[in-house]
Amino acid sequence: MNPALDLTAVAGVALVTVLIGVYGVRVSRTTSDFFVASRTVRPVWNASAISGEYLSAGTFLGLSGAVLLGGAQGFWFPIGYAAGYLLVLVFVAAPLRRSGAYTIPDFIEARLQSQLARRVTSIMVLVIGWLYIVPQLHGAGITLAVVAGLPTWVGAVLIAVLVAGAVAAGGMRAITFVQAFQYWLKLTALLVPVVCIAFVFTGGPQPVDVAELFPPAAGPAGLDAYASASLMLALLLGTMGLPHVLVRFYTSPDGVAARRTTVLVIVMVSVFYAVSSAMGLLARALAPDLAEPGIADTVALLLPSRVFPGLLGELLTALVVAGAFAAFLATSAGLVVSLAGVVSQDVFSGSVRSFRLAAVVCALVPLVVALVTAPAGLVSSVGAVFVFAASTLSPVLLLGVWWRGLTARGAVAGIVTGAVACTLSLVVHAAVDGVGVAAPLLAQPAAWTIPLATAVTVAVSLLDRRDPPPHTDRYLARLHRPERA
Known part of the structure; x- marks a missing residue:
């Protein structure tokens, strides 16, 4: 590795992020620009973001580390991540855009006419968002520690400062430009090393023993049925409970554009998952010694220089480092901009100035958490957030869009229970x-926490003596009214 080259790559990503953000600031003027980019983001651009x-x-x-460690078991994560967007496409993308809301709490309040339901939803959005940001900051710290030997806090602070500055300066409109660029940078940063390594690997003289790469115990026959089903349920339903995912559909011009955006997202993320998984597959053959907890997450950083000693390996590693920081920046920025909208409206005045203050606060809180906690496995940390989102917000959002009988008390009871x-x-x-015997139920709780939260929501709504708000039928008609393509 070449620390100077790797740090130059990080500086390059930071500089491009700042420059694109500056351009976004020039076109971000109104409150709508900051919250939802004035609902003018077209499908291709929005899907990239x-x-x-x-x-x-x-x-x-x-993900590459999960495939390295678990073989076929690691593929459950990309399958669940990508398939989760199918549910978003079918059930919530277009209705949420037609709702006219800025944030998830906005939608809940408009649907249920309840300040309490809004407050509880806002708390859950903040918890989910902050829990999701922490692994991004840990990942940045790990990356700089591996490639440059810097203390882990340096990467975390760098990402937090850049994200807070970009979001506070230009809001959703500026971040949209940044995130769209960073998707293509991330894809290139993994695709080029994977193609180079695969070319060398397939051209080598050694035969490939498939049974050694994928022992039967690591295949579908060796998986625990309950754990697999529970994990898939969390990943499928957790996607629609992530605040930074849902707020993006508010930026589409209309419901049709929201659906088209979602289709493009499924294609884009599937391509990336295939590339990232391929890196893990190559590592199983070329670097099995890296298959240790705590080390496997660094395989994408370590493998290029191991396969290509010298300048080529250093250049490929620097490219991966650049892509990694683009990942940390893009996800953290999306989360902070979605959380800032909630805090700005629920705690402050909802103005551009309050949005900027909220952005700084929403970046500072997870930074403090990241600095006082040790990084766990990145995939498992993110997976826990999906379980939490699927057990709290997802049932209420689905029922809010599709069931007339949902009441505010039912929604609050379900969220709290989950x-x-x-x-x-x-x-x-x-x-x-x-x-x-309860160990598997605690390790992968989604299979029972999601049904429990849903059942409580339905039961309390049915027992609630208060009828749904008078505007319910009219509001639901607005959510489901078809639009011309």
Whole structure:
């Protein structure tokens, strides 16, 4: 590795981010620009931005490490991540855009006419967003520690400062330009090394033993049925509970554009997942010694220089480092801009000035958490956020869009139940590594926390003596009214 070259790559990404952000600032003038880019982002541009923010540290670094560690088991994550957007496409993309809301709490309040439901939703959005930002900051720290030997806090602080500055300066419109660029940078940063390494690998004289790369125990027959089903449920439903994913659909011109955007996102993220997974596959053959917890997340950074000693390996590593920082920046920026909109409206005045203050606060909180905590596996950390989102916001959003009978009390009860159940299961599992036969239920709780939260939401709504708000039928008609293509 060449630390000077790697740091130059990081500086280059930071500089381009600042320059694109400056351009975005020049066209960001109104409150609508800051919150939803004035709802003028076209499908291709929006899909690039969504893909840029969705492909986080857990994908760029963690996914190849998961495939290296688990073989076929690691493929459950990209399958679930990509398929989650199918549910977003079918169930919520167009209705949320037609709602006319700026944020998820906006939608909940408009649908249920309840300040309490809005406050509870806002708290969940902040918790989910901050939990998701922390792995991005950890990933940045790991990257600079591996390639340049710097303390892990340096990478975390660098990402937090850049993101806070970019979001505060230009809001959603500026971040859209940044994230769209960063998706294509991330794809190139992994695709080029993977193609080069694969060319060398396939041209080598050694035969490839498929059974050695994928032992039967690591295939579908060796997977625990409950754990696999629970994980897939969390990944599928968790996507529609992520605030930075949903807020993007508010930037589309209309519901048709939101659907087209989602289709393009599925294609874009699937291509990236294939490339990232390929890096893990190559590592299983070429660097099996890296298959250790805590080291596997760095395989995308270490493999190029191992296969290509010398200048080519250093250049490829610098390219991967640039892509990694683009991943940290894009996802963190998407999360901060979505959280800043919530804090600005719910805590401050909802003005551009309050949005900027909220952006700084929303970047500072996860930075403090990242500095006082040790990084865990990036994929597992992100996976826990998906479980939490799927157990809290996803049921209420689905029912809010598709069920007339949802009430504010039912929504609040369901969100709180899902949050408590999910938190207790993950905390107990982390503390004692499970309790007898309940261990699998605690390690992968989505299979029971999501149905529990949904059942509580429905039951409390049915028992609620208050009828749904009088405007419910009219509002639902607005959500589902078809538009001309």
